[in-house]
Amino acid sequence: MHVEQQQQTVNNAKKADKKRRRCLAIIKSDCDVSPSDTPTVYLAILNVGLSNGLTEESLLEAAAQTGGSVSEVAMLTGKSYCFLVCCSLEDSQLVYTGMHNVSTIGQQGAVAYLSYVTALPTLAGKSEWNKPLPSGLIVLPDFVSDAEEATLLRSIAEDGRSYEGTLKHRHVKHFGYEFLYGSNNVDPTKPLEQSVPTACDFLWPRLESFSSSWDWSTPDQLTVNEYKPGHGIPPHVDTHSAFLDPILSLSLQSDVVMDFRRGEAQVQVKLPRRSLLIMSGEARYDWTHGIKPKHIDVVPTATGSLTTQARSKRTSLTFRRLRRGNCNCSYPTLCDSQQSTVPQELSTTLADQAVSLEQQNVHEVYDKIANHFSETRHSPWPQVAQFLDSFEPESVVLDVGCGNGKYLGCNAHILAIGCDRSQGLLAVGQQKGQNVFRCDCLNVPVRSSSIDGCISIAVIHHLASADRRLSALREMARVLRPGGRALVYVWAKEQRRNDRKSAYLRQNKAVNKERTTEQEQRQKQQHELEQRPQDHVSLPVHTNRTEFQQQDVLVPWKTKDEQRTTFLRYYHVFEEHELDKLVAQVPEVELTKSYYDQGNHCVIFKKIAICTARP
Numbered sequence: 001m002h003v004e005q006q007q008q009t010v011n012n013a014k015k016a017d018k019k020r021r022r023c024l025a026i027i028k029s030d031c032d033v034s035p036s037d038t039p040t041v042y043l044a045i046l047n048v049g050l051s052n053g054l055t056e057e058s059l060l061e062a063a064a065q066t067g068g069s070v071s072e073v074a075m076l077t078g079k080s081y082c083f084l085v086c087c088s089l090e091d092s093q094l095v096y097t098g099m100h101n102v103s104t105i106g107q108q109g110a111v112a113y114l115s116y117v118t119a120l121p122t123l124a125g126k127s128e129w130n131k132p133l134p135s136g137l138i139v140l141p142d143f144v145s146d147a148e149e150a151t152l153l154r155s156i157a158e159d160g161r162s163y164e165g166t167l168k169h170r171h172v173k174h175f176g177y178e179f180l181y182g183s184n185n186v187d188p189t190k191p192l193e194q195s196v197p198t199a200c201d202f203l204w205p206r207l208e209s210f211s212s213s214w215d216w217s218t219p220d221q222l223t224v225n226e227y228k229p230g231h232g233i234p235p236h237v238d239t240h241s242a243f244l245d246p247i248l249s250l251s252l253q254s255d256v257v258m259d260f261r262r263g264e265a266q267v268q269v270k271l272p273r274r275s276l277l278i279m280s281g282e283a284r285y286d287w288t289h290g291i292k293p294k295h296i297d298v299v300p301t302a303t304g305s306l307t308t309q310a311r312s313k314r315t316s317l318t319f320r321r322l323r324r325g326n327c328n329c330s331y332p333t334l335c336d337s338q339q340s341t342v343p344q345e346l347s348t349t350l351a352d353q354a355v356s357l358e359q360q361n362v363h364e365v366y367d368k369i370a371n372h373f374s375e376t377r378h379s380p381w382p383q384v385a386q387f388l389d390s391f392e393p394e395s396v397v398l399d400v401g402c403g404n405g406k407y408l409g410c411n412a413h414i415l416a417i418g419c420d421r422s423q424g425l426l427a428v429g430q431q432k433g434q435n436v437f438r439c440d441c442l443n444v445p446v447r448s449s450s451i452d453g454c455i456s457i458a459v460i461h462h463l464a465s466a467d468r469r470l471s472a473l474r475e476m477a478r479v480l481r482p483g484g485r486a487l488v489y490v491w492a493k494e495q496r497r498n499d500r501k502s503a504y505l506r507q508n509k510a511v512n513k514e515r516t517t518e519q520e521q522r523q524k525q526q527h528e529l530e531q532r533p534q535d536h537v538s539l540p541v542h543t544n545r546t547e548f549q550q551q552d553v554l555v556p557w558k559t560k561d562e563q564r565t566t567f568l569r570y571y572h573v574f575e576e577h578e579l580d581k582l583v584a585q586v587p588e589v590e591l592t593k594s595y596y597d598q599g600n601h602c603v604i605f606k607k608i609a610i611c612t613a614r615p
């Protein structure tokens with residue numbers, strides 16, 4: 001190493017040390033946490049936290065890259081630090097060396113400084129445990145004895161005729177009816193040969209005293225889940241139309257912590273070994289439940305402090321009764337029987353109202369938000385830039401729906417022209433001297449078969465009917481010369497691939513949440529009401545940074561000015577292969593590539609060189 005480089009490394013370490021000391025002083029005064037000179041399983045992550053855009057997911061991702069296992073994350077509202085509990089001292093050391101003064105995390109990519117600390121702050125996570133339980137949720141401790149636990153486990157293990165399967169994170173077995181994970185439902189016409197084992201019968205009389213709150217009837221379906229330490233179950237609601245209320249879950253062999261969520265609210269519930277969980281009413285219908293895939297849980301002690309608890313193998317018995325019909329609960333949000341409009345009807349209504357809906361909730365909105373929107377759109381997506389680079393010099397390439405024209409300067413060797421509906425967005429490009437003109441993507445004033453290439457990035461998902469989306473593709477096909485190529489991006493309904501969230505989902509919710517005061521929240525709701533399509537079909541307003549529940553939605557855009565007005569933009573988010581199928585309906589082109597890129601479905605197609613000579 002050169003002397004200069006050595007000097008730089010030393011300086012860098014000194015600087016990091018100084019910053020770390022400053023951060024440690026803050027956590028000492030904020031929450032009385034002291035550093036430890038020797039390794040502990042508790043790590044303070046300094047300089048990054050909820051206040052500068054760090055998410056639990058991105059922190060866990062960075063920690064996982066060091067090879068060390070983490071059992072708990074404690075994020076503190078409004079703080080630029082947070083804490084990790086590692087599974088062992090070795091894990092803690094791996095995370096420490098892998099991340100200290102190395103990892104740049106959080107929304108602004110700040111460097112993380114790490115320090116071992118003697119304990120978690122008492123306030124961290126503790127408030128998690130002081131929340132009221134979701135209404136309708138009951139945990140009955142010691143519902144079965146040790147001996148009964150053993151009997152139940154034996155009877156379940158002995159049964160060879162039940163339906164078994166292994167999911168990614170756990171082993172399952174069904175009695176009475178098979179739960180089909182593909183459709184998240186049961187087939188009531190196909191009872192299994194083996195019904196719920198009679199060895200479970202002693203449980204039902206014990207429930208009599210509670211049954212006044214529900215229409216109690218003996219369960220006819222049992223799902224046995226076996227979790228090894230580190231296994232979990234993703235947050236879900238048991239399909240409303242599949243099962244009645246309540247749902248019971250008996251925990252055997254190990255304690256575990258279950259997370260209940262409703263919107264932004266999250267409640268952790270400890271399920272002790274041999275306890276019975278009853279989910280009824282709101283807890284059954286309106287909250288999701290799930291178990292994080294961890295080895296160790298952080299749980300409250302009798303004295304109210306927090307401690308860690310290693311999981312062992314856990315077997316849960318979930319007892320349910322089939323519904324056989326539609327659900328008419330009063331919690332429509334998660335109810336599969338009560339989705340706001342039947343999709344077929346909705347698409348017909350949308351088609352009828354497409355022009356005015358697009359006018360009000362696309363064109364007018366983009367004209368109003370043009371400047372702010374443009375500020376947030378500067379870096380070209382790499383695969384789009386790569387497509388533009390694949391054209392020969394002097395090629396003519398049209399960007400349909402070019403917005404602020406960020407792709408027009410990507411390849412200096414081609415002639416890039418752009419068009420857009422929004423005058424406001426075009427003005428941004430015009431100021432930069434770009435070749436842009438105003439038109440609708442359904443009527444592009446360009447001669448047929450005249451250009452070499454086309455791109456259309458995040459445009460046709462703003463068209464409110466399948467016919468109109470198809471027409472936009474036809475228009476691109478028309479203007480391409482034979483052999484010309486087009487690239488189209490649309491937003492995907494699915495914002496997660498291979499267990500990885502798209503950038504859209506990964507962006508921190510906490511930051512936005514913190515900025516939203518109650519007054520702003522009220523204002524937002526007011527604006528949303530004003531911006532809702534007045535004479536239009538009622539579309540759901542999507543919650544940003546969450547998965548899409550429907551394909552046709554209104555997505556809020558909040559301006560940055562003092563008013564912080566919320567505008568609603570109409571989107572049709574695409575299912576997998578939906579775009580491919582549209583392309584297949586355009587006879588002049590062939591699909592050359594179809595892929596998924598960061599929450600978007602993307603296609604490349606080519607105009608076929610049709611022989612037009614007649615005999």
Ligand SMILES: O=C(O)CCC(=O)C(=O)O
Pocket residue numbers: 223225233238249250289316318
């Ligand atoms: O393991 C548990 O207690 C819950 C299982 C569960 O939620 C399910 O199978 O739907």
Ligand SMILES: [Fe+2]
Pocket residue numbers: 236237238289
């Ligand atoms: Fe469940």
